[in-house]
Amino acid sequence: MSSKEGGSKITKSDLNKIFLRSMTFEGSWDYERQMYLANAFTLGPIIKKLYPLKEDRADALKRHLEFFNITPYLATLVCGIVTAMEEVKANGGEIGGEAISNVKTSLMGPLSGIGDSLFLTTWRTVTAGIGCSIAMQGNPLGAVLFFLLFNIPAQAVHYICAIKGYEMGSKLLVKLSETNIMKRLTRLTGVVGMMAVGAMIASMVSVxxxxxxxxxxxxxxxxxxxxxxMPCLLSVIATAVIYWVMGKKPNTAVVLVSIVVFSIACSAVGIL
Structure with missing residues (x-):
């Protein structure tokens, strides 16, 4: 079922809210799940609009409070695609919560690579160089010029991604529904999602x-x-142990402190 079959509920105004709320992605961050709070905050109005039942809203919010990390200027592309998927799910389509989570996981890694290279490494360096060269001549407009040169195109992409992400997601989901391969997509996104998790373990966990x-x-x-x-075997084992511990729903602060204490003790005796 496409989002249209159940009646499209998402409007341009809703997508504008995604853009505005996504400004918080760099202002709400922690070491446990990184940008998860901003992600849930950004999608909050969408979830409230799509799911009238409190239980369904809670389930959707829980889904978007999972680990999330991406270049902020491309975050709206994922949010737009996810919005299209949530709309199909709310209209009774063949999309489960697991598929939505898998799509988020599989997209945030590749898009971060593109976004970091394009905006944070290249464009920011170029515009900072222009601004600094003017400021070094004693002209305070150098800082203003840097701010404008960097942010105008970055925020333009930021906004366009919200609109195009939803449009692309809706069109793709309609085609997939018409060809009856939604279940295959769910399986494939699960595989890609697990590959992304494995890549994150190798790149972000060092034991x-x-x-x-x-x-x-x-x-x-x-x-x-x-x-x-197996490369990164100790990292995989450490991640698996922590995943098992977190399944017991312990206090996160206690787990983090325990990891720090254990790491210091192992380093002191020369084990790790």
């Missing part, structure tokens, strides 16, 4: 050991053996 058997040039480094078995 190594300096232990070795023997001495001198003949010493056998345990880390080298583990890397031959």
């Amino acid at each position: 190594t050991t300096p232990l070795a058997f023997g001495s001198g040039d003949e010493a056998l480094a345990i880390q080298g053996v583990l890397d031959q078995i």
Whole structure:
């Protein structure tokens, strides 16, 4: 079922709210789930509009309070696509909450690579160079020029992504529904989502050991053996243990402090 079959409820005004609320992506961030609060805040009005029942709203908000991290200027593209998917789900379509979460996970990594390279590495450097060259001549307009040169195109992309993300998502979902491959899409996004999670573990979790058997040039480094078995094996094990612990719903602060204390103790005795 497409979003149109149940009656499209999302308007241009709703997409404008996504754009405005997404300004909080850099203002609400923590080490546990990074931009998750801003993501839920951005999609809040959409969820409220699509789901009249309190239980459905709670389920949707919980789905968008999962880990989320992306270049802010492209965050609205994901939010627009997710909005189209939530609309189909609310209208009784063949989309489950797991598929929506998988799409978010699979998109935020590649889009962050593009966004960071385009805006934060390239365009910000160019515009800062222009602004600094003027400011170094004693002209305070250099700072203003940098602000305008960087933010006007960045915010234009930020806004366009919200509109185009929803339009692309709606059109794609209609085509998928007409060809009856929605279940296959759900399965594929699950695979891509798990690949993205694996990539994040390899790039964001670093656990190594300096232990070795023997001495001198003949010493056998345990880390080298583990890397031959599977690269980042200790990182995967650490992530799996923490995932299991979090499944018990403990106090997050206690878990974080415990990880810090354990890491310091292992480093002190030369284990990790």
